[in-house]
Amino acid sequence: MNILLALPVVIPLLTGIFGLLTLKYHRVQAWISHAGAIGLFASALILLQSVWNQGIQSIQLANWQAPFGISFVADLLSALMLVITGFIAICISFYAAAYEEKSYTKLGFYPLVHFLLMGVCGAFLTGDLFNLYVWFEVMLMSSFVLMVLGNTKMQMAGGFKYVSINIISSVLFLAALGILYGKVGTLNMADLSVKLVQKENSEVALTAGILLMVAFGIKAGVFPLFFWLPASYHTPPVVVSALFAGLLTKVGVYTLIRAFTLIFTQDIPYTHTILLVISGFTMVSGVLGAASQYHFRKILSFHIISQIGYMTLGLAIFTKAALSAAVFYTLHHIVVKTNLFLISGVVQKAKRTEELQNIGGLYKWYPWLAVVFLVPALSLGGIPPLSGFFAKFAMIKASLEAEYYWIAGIALAVGVLTLYSMTKIWAEAFWKKDPNQEQSEAPQPLSKPMLFPIVLMAVVTIGIGLFPQWLFQFTDVAAEQLLNPQIYVQAVLGENYEILGQNP
Numbered sequence: 001m002n003i004l005l006a007l008p009v010v011i012p013l014l015t016g017i018f019g020l021l022t023l024k025y026h027r028v029q030a031w032i033s034h035a036g037a038i039g040l041f042a043s044a045l046i047l048l049q050s051v052w053n054q055g056i057q058s059i060q061l062a063n064w065q066a067p068f069g070i071s072f073v074a075d076l077l078s079a080l081m082l083v084i085t086g087f088i089a090i091c092i093s094f095y096a097a098a099y100e101e102k103s104y105t106k107l108g109f110y111p112l113v114h115f116l117l118m119g120v121c122g123a124f125l126t127g128d129l130f131n132l133y134v135w136f137e138v139m140l141m142s143s144f145v146l147m148v149l150g151n152t153k154m155q156m157a158g159g160f161k162y163v164s165i166n167i168i169s170s171v172l173f174l175a176a177l178g179i180l181y182g183k184v185g186t187l188n189m190a191d192l193s194v195k196l197v198q199k200e201n202s203e204v205a206l207t208a209g210i211l212l213m214v215a216f217g218i219k220a221g222v223f224p225l226f227f228w229l230p231a232s233y234h235t236p237p238v239v240v241s242a243l244f245a246g247l248l249t250k251v252g253v254y255t256l257i258r259a260f261t262l263i264f265t266q267d268i269p270y271t272h273t274i275l276l277v278i279s280g281f282t283m284v285s286g287v288l289g290a291a292s293q294y295h296f297r298k299i300l301s302f303h304i305i306s307q308i309g310y311m312t313l314g315l316a317i318f319t320k321a322a323l324s325a326a327v328f329y330t331l332h333h334i335v336v337k338t339n340l341f342l343i344s345g346v347v348q349k350a351k352r353t354e355e356l357q358n359i360g361g362l363y364k365w366y367p368w369l370a371v372v373f374l375v376p377a378l379s380l381g382g383i384p385p386l387s388g389f390f391a392k393f394a395m396i397k398a399s400l401e402a403e404y405y406w407i408a409g410i411a412l413a414v415g416v417l418t419l420y421s422m423t424k425i426w427a428e429a430f431w432k433k434d435p436n437q438e439q440s441e442a443p444q445p446l447s448k449p450m451l452f453p454i455v456l457m458a459v460v461t462i463g464i465g466l467f468p469q470w471l472f473q474f475t476d477v478a479a480e481q482l483l484n485p486q487i488y489v490q491a492v493l494g495e496n497y498e499i500l501g502q503n504p
Contacts, residue, residue: 002059004050005072007043008082008125011036012089012118019111026105030097033110037093040117041086048079052474056481056491058127066492067188071127073492076478077327078124081254084334085124087460088246089117091453095342096239098449099349104149104237112149113243116142123251127492129180129187132255133173136219140166143248147236158235165228169218176211179204190492192263193485202266209264209271216259220252222312223281226305230289233304234297234354238345241297245304246338250330253311257326260315261482268318275316280410283309287417296344296354296429299421300337303380306414307333310395313411317402323479325394328471332387332464336376339457343373346450347429356425361434366446370430375458377426379465381419387464394472 015036022028051057051074061070074082092113119138126132140163148159181187183204184195196205214225221229229249233241256275264271286306293299311333314326344354346369351359363370379386382393392415399408464471481487 004043004047005057005059005074005125008040008047008086008121009072009118011039011043012114012121015039016111016114016118019114020108023106023108023111029105029110030093033093033114034090034097036114037086037089040089040121041083044079044082044086047074048076048083050074051076051079052477056488058492066127066494067186067191070131071188071190071492072125073127073190073488074125075481075488075491076474077254077257077482080327080331080474080478081124081250082121084331085117085120085247088243088334088338089113091338091342091457092239092243095242095345095450095453098447099239099345107149109146109149112142112146116146116243120247120251124254127189129177129189129192133170133177136170136173136251139248139251140170143244146240146243147232149240150237152235155235158232161228162232165218165225169215172211172215172218176208176215179211180208188492189258189262190489193489194493196263196266205264205266206270209259212259212264213256213271213274216252216255217278218252219249220256220308220312221249221282221305222278222308223285223305226282226286226308229305230298230301233301234295238297238341238348242338242341242345245300245341246334249304249308250311250334253308253326253330256312257315257323257482261318261323262485262488265485272316272318275312276404276407279309279313279316280407281309282306282312283410283414287414287421290421291417291424294356294428296347296356296359296425297341299425300340300344303418303421304337306418307337307380309414310392310411313407314395314398317398317404319398319402320476320479320483321394321401322398323482324472324475325391325398327475327478328394328468329391331471331475332379332391332461335457335460335464336379336388339376339454339461340373340380342450342454342457343369343376346446346454350446356428358436359429359434360432360436363430368451369446370426372451372454372458373426373430375461377422378419379461381422382415383419385462385465387461387468389465390468390472 015032018032019029056075058071058073060066116139119135122135123132126135144159144163147162148155177187186192218225233244283306286302290299290302311326311330314322348354379388382388396408396411
């Protein structure tokens with residue numbers, strides 16, 4: 001079990017190291033990356049099975065007893081996030097092998113991707129806030145280099161915005177950690193969960209909680225802290241954008257869910273009402289930004305923001321149904337959004353532009369691409385029987401059950417506007433006549449290996465839509481675990497730990 005919990009971090013680390021040792025060999029790097037991604041996915045599946053059958057798993061590295069050592073913890077939420085991370089790693093790796101230029105490979109594209117995955121998996125597994133900060137920094141270093149890998153002016157501008165706002169997030173994160181450790185004397189999440197419920201720690205809990213809400217909110221891209229995302233996500237290579245869009249903001253969502261279900265639950269009417277209002281503004285501002293754009297990846301970037309609002313909405317409502325819907329929505333969105341960005345890369349490769357005004361006629365020359373695009377696009381808009389319909393339906397149902405009728409209305413309206421943006425892309429890029437091509441001959445055919453990950457993710461989207469209850473059985477149990485933090489605490493600190501703030 002110790003090895004099983006460590007594998008999702010060790011496998012990307014070793015893959016990145018072997019990649020660095022083979023920088024001169026493009027194909028070797030690609031196959032090492034494929035093997036590492038498949039290994040990560042397999043280890044995550046085994047861990048998910050273990051957590052499902054045996055409950056929350058934890059290890060204390062170097063045999064230091066919690067809360068004094070470094071804890072790795074896998075509950076059902078983190079196990080599900082690891083599985084989807086492994087799946088996205090496979091899709092990104094195979095797509096990159098067919099799409100990316102060899103010049104990027106020589107600059108360390110594949111090792112950087114796996115070091116980024118190591119940081120993502122570490123963030124999902126860590127049971128300590130300081131180590132969460134460390135994993136965030138691992139992600140930041142890898143992602144910044146990936147963002148400026150082509151060294152173009154646009155990339156440097158986007159990378160500067162990206163790293164600047166993330167440094168601010170890191171400063172706020174450290175400030176919160178300093179306040180917590182100075183007052184409580186621990187940064188172990190399970191230990192904090194116990195000690196912050198004590199009345200004398202209520203003020204420090206609220207202060208640190210708000211600071212971390214801002215820090216994690218920047219990572220997630222919530223209102224009004226999202227401005228860096230649409231200014232930077234369209235600038236790097238498409239495969240990098242797809243990886244960022246699928247995973248990085250979801251790490252922010254994950255940490256918000258983890259922090260405000262396990263640690264900062266002392267004043268739920270106050271903190272979660274703030275999250276509720278933020279969720280509404282995030283949905284609206286993101287979808288309005290998308291509706292105003294005519295650049296393929298900028299539209300998709302703004303839709304990341306609007307969809308994040310649905311995920312934080314489930315946390316804000318704070319019921320079992322809402323949290324289950326939030327986890328379901330997060331998993332669905334990772335697949336759909338990654339796929340849409342990868343499709344934008346195919347369009348860019350075919351037309352040498354991402355401005356919708358200069359694209360057209362794709363349905364004529366690439367009918368398979370037009371059909372595959374409709375699957376994630378309609379899923380994002382919430383059209384049945386795709387995964388997005390059940391994600392939105394579950395979230396709106398949870399909102400109505402909690403009698404938040406106004407936020408349910410906003411969620412419905414945002415879904416309609418999302419569908420408008422997706423149909424705009426379809427009409428401009430696929431349906432209308434190509435404004436720059438009068439000749440009748442077909443353009444150069446696209447690389448067939450690029451089809452594999454796109455079709456695979458479309459099949460998963462359809463599969464989740466056809467059999468949503470299969471995934472809901474996992475998300476329902478994950479929500480139960482989140483609403484009962486004592487299960488997490490006992491898994492980390494031991495069965496004899498007094499849930500009163502006393503050491504065992």
